[in-house]
Amino acid sequence: MADLEELYREIILDHYRSPRNRGELPVPPAHRVEGFNPLCGDEVVVTLIVNDDTVSDIKIGGTGCSISQASASLMSSAVKGKPVDEVRGLIHTFKSMMSVHQSTLGDADEDGRQIEPGPEDPELVDSDALGELAALQGVVKFPVRIKCATLSWNALSQGLDELS
Amino acid sequence: MDMTDGAMTVDDVEVASGYLDVEKLRRDFPILAERVHDRRIVYLDSAATSLTPRPVIDAISKYYETTHANVHRGVYATAEEATRLYEEARIKVGRFIGATRPGEEVVFTKNATEALNLIASSWGHANLKENDVVVLTEMEHHSNIVPWIMLSEELGIELRYVPIDGSGRLDLSNFDEFCDGAKLVCVSAMSNVLGTINPITEMSKVAHDHGALVVVDGAQSVPHLPVDIQELGADFLAFSGHKMMGPTGIGVLWANATILEAMPPFLGGGGMILDVKPEKFLPADPPDRFEAGTPPIAEAVGLAAAVDYLQSIGMGQIRSHERSLTAFALESIGEKLGDDCRIFGPPAGDDRGGVMSFSYRDVHAHDIAQVLDQYGVCVRPGHHCAKPLMRKLGVAATARASIALYNSEDDINVLIEGLVEAGRLFANA
Ligand SMILES: Cc1ncc(COP(=O)(O)O)c(C=O)c1O
Numbered sequence: 001m002a003d004l005e006e007l008y009r010e011i012i013l014d015h016y017r018s019p020r021n022r023g024e025l026p027v028p029p030a031h032r033v034e035g036f037n038p039l040c041g042d043e044v045v046v047t048l049i050v051n052d053d054t055v056s057d058i059k060i061g062g063t064g065c066s067i068s069q070a071s072a073s074l075m076s077s078a079v080k081g082k083p084v085d086e087v088r089g090l091i092h093t094f095k096s097m098m099s100v101h102q103s104t105l106g107d108a109d110e111d112g113r114q115i116e117p118g119p120e121d122p123e124l125v126d127s128d129a130l131g132e133l134a135a136l137q138g139v140v141k142f143p144v145r146i147k148c149a150t151l152s153w154n155a156l157s158q159g160l161d162e163l164s
Numbered sequence: 165m166d167m168t169d170g171a172m173t174v175d176d177v178e179v180a181s182g183y184l185d186v187e188k189l190r191r192d193f194p195i196l197a198e199r200v201h202d203r204r205i206v207y208l209d210s211a212a213t214s215l216t217p218r219p220v221i222d223a224i225s226k227y228y229e230t231t232h233a234n235v236h237r238g239v240y241a242t243a244e245e246a247t248r249l250y251e252e253a254r255i256k257v258g259r260f261i262g263a264t265r266p267g268e269e270v271v272f273t274k275n276a277t278e279a280l281n282l283i284a285s286s287w288g289h290a291n292l293k294e295n296d297v298v299v300l301t302e303m304e305h306h307s308n309i310v311p312w313i314m315l316s317e318e319l320g321i322e323l324r325y326v327p328i329d330g331s332g333r334l335d336l337s338n339f340d341e342f343c344d345g346a347k348l349v350c351v352s353a354m355s356n357v358l359g360t361i362n363p364i365t366e367m368s369k370v371a372h373d374h375g376a377l378v379v380v381d382g383a384q385s386v387p388h389l390p391v392d393i394q395e396l397g398a399d400f401l402a403f404s405g406h407k408m409m410g411p412t413g414i415g416v417l418w419a420n421a422t423i424l425e426a427m428p429p430f431l432g433g434g435g436m437i438l439d440v441k442p443e444k445f446l447p448a449d450p451p452d453r454f455e456a457g458t459p460p461i462a463e464a465v466g467l468a469a470a471v472d473y474l475q476s477i478g479m480g481q482i483r484s485h486e487r488s489l490t491a492f493a494l495e496s497i498g499e500k501l502g503d504d505c506r507i508f509g510p511p512a513g514d515d516r517g518g519v520m521s522f523s524y525r526d527v528h529a530h531d532i533a534q535v536l537d538q539y540g541v542c543v544r545p546g547h548h549c550a551k552p553l554m555r556k557l558g559v560a561a562t563a564r565a566s567i568a569l570y571n572s573e574d575d576i577n578v579l580i581e582g583l584v585e586a587g588r589l590f591a592n593a
Pocket residue numbers: 211212275276277278305307308352354355356381383384404415549
């Protein structure tokens with residue numbers, strides 16, 4: 001079951017069992033975005049506060065599988081307290097990581113949408129920048145799970161767009 | 165467990181236990197010879213789509229190799245032969261469900277969903293107006309909900325949902341009141357989530373007493389139970405070819421001839437007209453009226469072969485096999501996994517088909533399905549296109565194992581083995 005262990009790395013199971021930044025921030029001042037995965041009924045609720053171009057607080061609500069929950073938890077830890085520009089860069093790097101092995105889709109995301117060229121070369125997924133998030137790399141081997149992993153990221157990205 | 169209720173015929177695919185001879189039948193399904201993750205395929209997703217037996221694949225290939233031509237048009241020999249095959253398929257499918265006038269009453273569609281949309285769009289527009297009541301149930305598939313919601317948004321009709329009880333059956337205690345003033349009752353003969361087999365015959369009687377017509381969603385029942393529309397008392401029956409060992413791309417709408425005769429066309433185009441002038445057209449008689457454009461010809465040929473295949477085994481025998489295997493599955497899961505595994509739907513019995521939705525501890529259905537995949541087990545995680553039902557059950561998703569004539573006790577044992585591994589992997593999750 002080598003593949004399974006690659007998918008369900010210890011960090012992922014840890015974030016699934018004890019999700020970070022769990023809950024919802026009061027709206028206002030927070031901004032609220034919902035994401036749905038119609039395939040499996042997963043729902044994510046991202047509430048975030050942006051102050052001085054920085055994601056000063058973020059919380060994650062909703063229900064979902066281990067991959068969507070762990071990815072949301074890892075995301076919240078990675079972006080909390082980071083400047084919006086850096087967060088956008090991270091979103092891009094993460095989404096590129098989630099698409100690198102989908103050769104048939106080329107430079108497209110899991111919905112077949114073109115990924116906008118980001119601040120860095122999309123060919124070079126810098127796993128240093130990703131830190132713990134690199135643990136989710138195993139997901140690309142399981143194409144149907146990519147949507148689970150990107151659910152919260154798409155919601156965050158939408159939230160930032162709505163705020164800017 | 166009662167395994168003696170299968171009719172003990174001389175049928176050579178039936179073995180003494182009431183089970184079919186699965187080893188023999190499995191050889192008819194080429195996909196089952198494939199391997200995934202170096203294991204044999206344990207296919208438990210027949211409620212989503214069934215596997216295709218060799219005779220169906222061969223019938224389709226043979227059609228393309230020897231007979232392919234458009235129907236109802238050419239006068240040359242091949243075109244006539246294609247038309248004959250297509251119309252023969254209609255008759256065969258109609259007889260399979262007990263239609264008395266199959267040549268007029270069977271409409272080929274793209275799938276069950278399109279058949280249900282055809283009813284809502286054509287019959288609905290001609291017969292429903294503001295405040296008219298359409299009765300649905302809480303266990304319907306989105307295909308038998310969304311077309312009615314669309315119609316209610318457009319026409320202002322009222323939708324009433326018959327609730328389910330704690331056992332996953334319809335709560336019919338107030339059904340009489342639900343039907344009061346109703347024009348139409350739409351119900352699935354077998355739930356694609358709970359496996360519940362609904363008492364359609366009794367429901368039709370009540371509906372008819374109130375002057376309502378009855379739409380039966382037979383997507384899950386026609387492939388797995390003997391179905392006779394006269395006995396059901398249905399006015400409409402919709403089902404899909406691909407869930408009954410036929411090809412994708414073809415579905416069936418059966419409706420009583422008098423009702424079809426009075427219905428306006430659904431889609432417009434070639435094949436559905438008698439005459440066309442620049443400003444108006446004269447629609448053809450049913451079933452052509454509802455089959456605009458080139459129909460699924462090869463698919464109809466394949467579906468006819470699927471009906472032959474099912475009938476060669478016998479729907480009674482198939483039901484008996486699946487009933488025994490469902491009882492075995494429910495019992496062994498209960499025995500080996502205990503309260504960790506919650507199975508939705510009624511206990512094994514006459515009103516329980518081979519669809520089993522379950523949750524395992526609090527492991528998400530998606531994760532269960534992922535672990536099972538490593539064992540070659542194909543199950544479906546998700547809401548199964550029945551979100552209102554999921555909300556009622558209080559779950560976002562379930563994992564669903566569904567059986568067919570090619571499944572055996574071995575398959576269930578591998579399923580359980582995989583579930584135990586999922587439990588280990590996600591322990592304390
Ligand atoms: C009960 C029920 N109704 C309708 C459908 C729709 O079938 P199809 O997708 O083939 O149109 C399905 C299958 O998914 C079903 O299980």
